[in-house]
Amino acid sequence: MAKTHVITEVNGEEAEFLCEPGQTLLETLRDELNLTGTKEGCGTGDCGACSVMLDGRLVCSCLVLSPEVDGRKLETIEGVADGEKLHPIQQKFLEHAALQCGVCTPGFVVATKALLEKNPDPTEEETRYWLAGNLCRCTGYDKIIRAVLDAAAELRGEA
Amino acid sequence: MPLENEGEDWRMLDAQYISPRSVAEAVEALKGGGKDAMVLAGGTDLLVQARTGLRDPRLYVDLKRIPDLMALDISSKGLHLGASVPAAQIFENEDMKALYPGLTEAVDLIGSTQIQGRATVGGNLCNGSPAADTVPSLLVLEAICVIAGSEGERRVPASEFTTGPGETVLRPGEFLVRIEIPAPSKGAADAYLRFIPRTEMDIAVVGAAVSLTLDSSGCCEAASVALGAVAPTAILVEGAASALIGSTLDEAALERAGSAAYEAAQPIDDKRGTAEYRRRVASVLTQRSARMAAERARGRN
Numbered sequence: 001m002a003k004t005h006v007i008t009e010v011n012g013e014e015a016e017f018l019c020e021p022g023q024t025l026l027e028t029l030r031d032e033l034n035l036t037g038t039k040e041g042c043g044t045g046d047c048g049a050c051s052v053m054l055d056g057r058l059v060c061s062c063l064v065l066s067p068e069v070d071g072r073k074l075e076t077i078e079g080v081a082d083g084e085k086l087h088p089i090q091q092k093f094l095e096h097a098a099l100q101c102g103v104c105t106p107g108f109v110v111a112t113k114a115l116l117e118k119n120p121d122p123t124e125e126e127t128r129y130w131l132a133g134n135l136c137r138c139t140g141y142d143k144i145i146r147a148v149l150d151a152a153a154e155l156r157g158e159a
Numbered sequence: 160m161p162l163e164n165e166g167e168d169w170r171m172l173d174a175q176y177i178s179p180r181s182v183a184e185a186v187e188a189l190k191g192g193g194k195d196a197m198v199l200a201g202g203t204d205l206l207v208q209a210r211t212g213l214r215d216p217r218l219y220v221d222l223k224r225i226p227d228l229m230a231l232d233i234s235s236k237g238l239h240l241g242a243s244v245p246a247a248q249i250f251e252n253e254d255m256k257a258l259y260p261g262l263t264e265a266v267d268l269i270g271s272t273q274i275q276g277r278a279t280v281g282g283n284l285c286n287g288s289p290a291a292d293t294v295p296s297l298l299v300l301e302a303i304c305v306i307a308g309s310e311g312e313r314r315v316p317a318s319e320f321t322t323g324p325g326e327t328v329l330r331p332g333e334f335l336v337r338i339e340i341p342a343p344s345k346g347a348a349d350a351y352l353r354f355i356p357r358t359e360m361d362i363a364v365v366g367a368a369v370s371l372t373l374d375s376s377g378c379c380e381a382a383s384v385a386l387g388a389v390a391p392t393a394i395l396v397e398g399a400a401s402a403l404i405g406s407t408l409d410e411a412a413l414e415r416a417g418s419a420a421y422e423a424a425q426p427i428d429d430k431r432g433t434a435e436y437r438r439r440v441a442s443v444l445t446q447r448s449a450r451m452a453a454e455r456a457r458g459r460n
Contacts, residue, residue, distance in 0.1 A: 004176065021176035021219070024206070044207045048273055057247060057276035063206045064277070065199070067176045068221060111272065132359040133271020 008069045010035070011079030017066075025064040026050045029076060037077035037106045041135065048134035051107040052076050058114040060133075077106035080113060089113055089151040096147035100138035108134050112148050120156055124149060171209050178221040182228075182307045182336060185220055189332045190309050192218035198334045200228075200243040201277035203270065204286045220334075227336055228281075233258065237342040242281025242335040246270075249280065259340065260455060261349030261368055261448075262296040268353060269293070271360060281335045284317070287325040287392075288362075294321065294393040295368035295385035296351045300340045308333035321392040346380070347372040348455035350448045353387070354440050356431075363388045364432045367420065367444035371403060373456040379403050384416065384449070389424035389441050396423040399445055408453040416449055417442035 003018040010033065017032040026043075029035045029052070041049030043062045050061040053075035080087045089112050092098070099105045108131065115122060115130045122130065127148050128141075136144060153159040175192075179185040189196050195217035199205055208214040222228045228243040233254045240249070249255055250267040269278055269292055283291045284304070294317070302317035309332055317338070321327050329335070343349075349370040355361035366387035372380045384399035398419030406412030426437035 020172040022172045022174035022209075043210060045203055045270075045274060048271065051273055054276070057245065058273050059276040060273045062210075063202050063274075065176060065202070065206070065219060065221075067178070068223070070178075114272070129359060130272050133273045 004067045006067055006070045008071065009073045011075055015074075019066040021065065021067050023066045024062050025052070025054075025066050025069055025074075026061040028066040029061060029074075035076050035078050039103050039106055041103065041107075046133075046135070047104070047107075048111060048131075049104050049107040051110045051134065053110065053114060058111055075110070077110055080109055087113070088154045089116070089148070092147040092151035092154065093144070096143045096150065098139060098143040098147035099136075104134060104136040104138075108136070108144060112151065115148070116152050116155055120152060122149075122152060174209075174216055175218045176221065177218065178224045180224055182225060185222060185225060185334065186307055186309055186332070188218070188220045189334065192220065194331060196220055198222050200282045200285075201245060201274075201279045203274050203278040204282060222334065230337070231255075235342060238338075238340040240280060240338045240340070242285075242337055243279055244281075246275040246278045246280070247272075250275075258343055259296075259300065259349060261351040261370065261452065262293065262300060262340075265292045265296045265351040265353075265366075265368070268351075280338060284320060284338070285327055285329065285335055287321050287323070287327050289324055289391055289393065290363045290366065290388035291393070292351070292353060292363055292366055292387065295366050295387040296349060297338065297340075298385035298393055298395050299349060299368045299370035299383040301383070303339045305336045305339060306333050307336045312336070318395055323391050343459075344372055344381075346374060346456050346460045348452050348459060350451035350455065352444045352448045352451070354444060362431070365389055365424075365426075365437050365440040365444055366393075367441060367448045369403075369445065369448040369452045371408075371449065371452050371456055373408075373453060373460060375460050377407050377457065377460075379406050379408055379412075379453070382449075384420065384445055386420060386424060386441050386445070389426040389437050394423060396420050396445070398423060403449060408449060413446040413449055417446045420445035 039049040041047035045060040045063045052061045197216040199219045199221045222243045228241040230241040232239040255263045283293045297317040351368040353363040353366040368385045371382040382400040382403040384396045387393045399416040402415035421442040424438045424441040426434045
């Protein structure tokens with residue numbers, strides 16, 4: 001099989017890889033670029049565990065073919081923290097115990113960051129709708145929603 | 160990835176990918192790829208079907224680098240909506256919300272935030288689901304589908320585009336380029352409502368779109384009503400439209416429109432609802448959708 005050469009930008013840095021044309025972005029991130037923070041849940045776009053930003057839009061990386069990202073900009077969970085310093089969203093997830101097994105967490109954090117960049121002061125209802133495509137089988141969502149709203153307040157300088 | 164799917168995953172990997180930069184290049188690529196070449200827009204249906212083995216694309220022809228297919232243009236003539244424009248870009252557009260509120264609501268109902276970053280109205284139409292949320296709105300707005308193929312371009316009304324569940328008028332090698340919708344006339348507005356048993360992330364049990372035009376005295380001059388998920392394709396309900404035309408959208412007219420929707424619906428029994436239940440919901444949603452469209456139209460006179 002002829003591999004495809006792709007040059008893209010991941011978390012602000014140029015990244016280059018070879019992939020099979022039918023390989024999903026999720027597989028490439030994890031297996032070629034060793035960015036294993038992005039998780040595979042369902043593989044069919046239902047659970048949001050593989051959420052990444054593609055040219056500023058939140059997408060499921062399991063529903064993107066790797067060659068599609070040539071020349072595009074990607075942001076993954078690995079780009080959220082500033083080195084060792086957690087992003088306020090990550091910090092609030094910890095403080096609110098908004099995770100148990102953790103498989104859904106990278107997707108929730110990436111989706112939350114996208115929400116708060118677009119809408120810094122979301123209502124609880126808006127938050128729940130925005131995150132409806134991120135499934136969590138442990139927490140029952142309530143702690144996640146509290147963490148998101150608290151992170152939003154902190155990012156607005158109110159907490 | 161689960162071991163039992165390994166064979167299928169390798170099958171999916173072993174496909175080819177091309178991203179043409181023009182409609183003509185895409186036509187050529189599809190011709191060269193034969194029957195196993197498939198167009199890729201948002202991919203939210205196709206890649207799931209490839210993953211689960213329902214379809215087996217050997218060549219993906221990505222339509223997202225063709226400027227015509229990524230264009231959302233609103234002018235005095237109306238809307239030109241490229242077939243690969245993602246849902247999120249549509250409902251974030253203030254002009255879309257102002258001019259075509261019903262269609263924009265329908266777009267906003269599709270899938271999760273993640274899906275909306277990729278899914279397209281073109282794909283919603285071409286996938287051919289009887290329950291597709293945007294299709295009733297396209298019907299009441301008299302949308303025209305512009306199709307490209309090796310024989311050239313042709314135009315098909317949205318009301319004739321879908322021919323059955325998963326089936327469309329697209330011939331091998333053809334693809335949807337854009338959807339054209341006329342500018343709304345003075346005093347015109349649309350609305351779309353669907354019923355689902357939960358509040359998000361579900362498929363319509365029934366969907367109802369209404370477009371109507373009110374004159375300055377509040378009398379309905381023109382109307383169109385379409386239903387989704389109650390027949391093999393979305394359907395226009397002329398009886399419901401004629402019940403509204405000439406009325407002031409009073410209770411009696413709305414009830415007649417609801418009854419026409421009840422009669423026109425030909426739903427099936429399935430896990431989402433019985434046929435009788437769907438007929439009743441079709442009646443209720445038609446009336447509510449008409450009220451909502453009328454409220455909006457009054458604000459435009």
